[in-house]
Amino acid sequence: MIQIRPMTPEDFERFWPTFQAVVIAQETYAYDPALTQEQARDLWMKAPLHTLIAEEDGQLLGSYYLKANAAGPGNHVCNCGYMVTDAARGRGVARLMCEHSQQLARDSGFLAMQFNSVVASNEVAVGLWSKLGFETVGRLPKAYRHARLGLVDCLVMFKWLADEPVAKELAQPKLIGRKNIESVVSRPRRK
Amino acid sequence: MIQIRPMTPEDFERFWPTFQAVVIAQETYAYDPALTQEQARDLWMKAPLHTLIAEEDGQLLGSYYLKANAAGPGNHVCNCGYMVTDAARGRGVARLMCEHSQQLARDSGFLAMQFNSVVASNEVAVGLWSKLGFETVGRLPKAYRHARLGLVDCLVMFKWLADEPVAKELAQPKLIGRKNIESVVSRPRRK
Numbered sequence: 001m002i003q004i005r006p007m008t009p010e011d012f013e014r015f016w017p018t019f020q021a022v023v024i025a026q027e028t029y030a031y032d033p034a035l036t037q038e039q040a041r042d043l044w045m046k047a048p049l050h051t052l053i054a055e056e057d058g059q060l061l062g063s064y065y066l067k068a069n070a071a072g073p074g075n076h077v078c079n080c081g082y083m084v085t086d087a088a089r090g091r092g093v094a095r096l097m098c099e100h101s102q103q104l105a106r107d108s109g110f111l112a113m114q115f116n117s118v119v120a121s122n123e124v125a126v127g128l129w130s131k132l133g134f135e136t137v138g139r140l141p142k143a144y145r146h147a148r149l150g151l152v153d154c155l156v157m158f159k160w161l162a163d164e165p166v167a168k169e170l171a172q173p174k175l176i177g178r179k180n181i182e183s184v185v186s187r188p189r190r191k
Numbered sequence: 192m193i194q195i196r197p198m199t200p201e202d203f204e205r206f207w208p209t210f211q212a213v214v215i216a217q218e219t220y221a222y223d224p225a226l227t228q229e230q231a232r233d234l235w236m237k238a239p240l241h242t243l244i245a246e247e248d249g250q251l252l253g254s255y256y257l258k259a260n261a262a263g264p265g266n267h268v269c270n271c272g273y274m275v276t277d278a279a280r281g282r283g284v285a286r287l288m289c290e291h292s293q294q295l296a297r298d299s300g301f302l303a304m305q306f307n308s309v310v311a312s313n314e315v316a317v318g319l320w321s322k323l324g325f326e327t328v329g330r331l332p333k334a335y336r337h338a339r340l341g342l343v344d345c346l347v348m349f350k351w352l353a354d355e356p357v358a359k360e361l362a363q364p365k366l367i368g369r370k371n372i373e374s375v376v377s378r379p380r381r382k
Contacts, residue, residue, distance in 0.1 A: 023263070030265030070308060072214065073336040074221030074345075114331065116307070117265060138329015138347045140305065145264040154265075156329045156347055 002093070004100050007051040007063055012041045014060045015053065018085045019044065026147035028122050029081070049078075050104060054093050061088035064097045066104055069114050078110040094125075098132050102161055111162040119144050120153040134159045193284070195291050198242040198254055203232045205251045206244065209276045210235065217338035219313050220272070240269075241295060245284050252279035255288045257295055260305050269301040285316075289323050293352055302353040310335050311344040325350045 007015070016037050023031045023040075031043070045051045048065035055061055062084035069079035080101045084093045105113055115134065118125055130136070138156030146152045198206070207228050214222045214231075226234070236242045239256035246252055253275035260270035271292045275284045296304055306325065309316055321327070329347030337343045 026264045030261035030263050032262040032266075033264075070221035070334075071223040072221050073217045073224075073338070074308060074334060075223075076336060077331070077334050112332075112334065114334070117261060137331055140268070140328055140347070140349055141303075141351065143261075143265060143268050143303065143305070143349075145267060147264070156331070158331055158334075160332065 002054055002056045002061060002096060004052050004054050004097065007045060007053045009041065009045070011053050011060065011063075012037075012045060015044075015063050015083075016040065018060075018062075018083055021086070022083050026145070028119050028125070030117055030144065044081075049108065052097070052100070052104075054088075054097055059087075061085055061091070062093045062097055064101055066101050066108070068110070069116070076109075076111040077114050078105045078108070078112070079114055079116060080105075094128060095132065098129070102132075102159070106161050112158065112160045114159075115155075115157040117143065117154040118157050119146065120155050121146060121149055126155060126157075129157050132159075193245055193247045193252060193287060195243050195245050195288065198236060198244045200232065200236070202244050202251065202254070203228075203236060206235075206254050206274075206276075207231065209251075209253075209274055212277070213274050217336070219310050219316070221308055221335065235272075240299065243288070243291070243295075245279075245288055250278075252276055252282070253284045253288055255292055257292050257299070259301070260307070267300075267302040268305050269296045269299070269303070270305055270307060271296075285319060286323065289319070293323075293350070297352050303349065303351045306346075306348040308334065308345040309348050310337065311346050312337060312340055317346060317348075320348050323350075 019040050023029055023035060024033045026033060035043070044063070044065055048067035050066045051063065053060055053063045062082065064080055064082040066078055066080050068075045069077045080098070082094050082097050102113060113134075115129065117140065118129065120126065120139070134157040136155050137158045140154040140156065142151035143154040144152050210231050214220055214226060215224045217224060222234070235254070235256055239258035241257045242254065244251055244254045253273065255271055255273040257269055257271050259266045260268045271289070273285050273288050273292075293304060304325075306320065308331065309320065311317065311330070325348040327346050328349045331345040331347065333342035334345040335343050
């Protein structure tokens with residue numbers, strides 16, 4: 001059975017070959033392919049609010065991070081990144097992690113999730129996020145230099161997460177006020 | 192005559208009241224309104240590649256920063272932020288700084304400029320960026336908690352800057368290859 005739990009620095013050691021392969025491929029992530037293991041660990045584990053792994057019988061299958069996508073008046077929107085090991089591809093690990101991250105985001109007080117730069121040629125990811133309820137709300141022309149395809153577009157994908165019907169603000173005026181939003185948003189983020 | 196030059200730490204002292212007022216207003220920037228002066232200086236001067244001021248007869252009129260919007264295969268797209276002092280409003284300082292930043296971006300080797308989160312209710316900014324050639328390529332629903340208006344949308348605005356016709360990649364196949372792009376992009380960024 002696949003389990004999802006917080007990542008430890010030792011887990012990152014095991015995860016590093018996957019991270020490195022993904023970044024060096026230059027097909028999906030806008031990370032510097034020359035990142036050292038330490039820089040990568042800081043980026044993946046230190047900057048985010050939460051970093052988790054998916055594993056089964058002690059075997060690492062993938063990892064994801066969750067963080068606020070902006071500060072202050074934008075900190076009700078979070079951002080996540082997911083990576084799956086080569087061996088675990090096609091087993092639904094990305095879907096599982098994305099579903100897990102949406103619940104974790106809600107539990108952490110976020111109201112929405114945004115992917116800033118989904119490489120448009122990454123059809124598997126675009127298809128999966130769409131199936132999981134993310135809307136393509138933007139298209140960045142030629143924003144990514146794909147190693148094989150050259151300049152390709154990136155998509156901005158967005159999903160409103162809150163259980164409360166804050167999306168229907170006109171019908172629910174009591175929920176628009178900043179005070180109400182902040183009461184939802186300003187829960188302590190770290191457990 | 193208005194001049195634009197690199198910002199010094201002393202300039203930031205003079206700029207701080209403007210920065211603070213903009214951030215506390217919570218109408219345009221997604222910065223934490225509780226930022227200290229030191230944190231704000233790091234954000235505005237240390238994280239970016241360039242930070243400049245506009246001044247006239249020693250009077251500070253505004254400031255802007257320029258930085259890469261992403262790393263690795265996304266580092267040909269830059270991002271800027273602009274702030275104008277209250278006293279200098281309506282004098283075209285934002286336009287001047289934005290035009291200056293586009294040239295600086297080209298000179299620094301960037302191929303495009305992206306604004307990740309223009310608060311949709313900030314009609315002056317949206318109108319100005321549109322006039323200066325930025326296209327609205329995305330709309331983030333309710334991504335900003337406006338102090339007066341509650342949840343409002345943000346726009347993603349984008350402008351291709353390169354003089355070379357790399358935008359017409361189908362007509363110019365020689366320009367798509369990663370090697371060609373990188374030769375444009377990997378110029379040293381700091382002078």
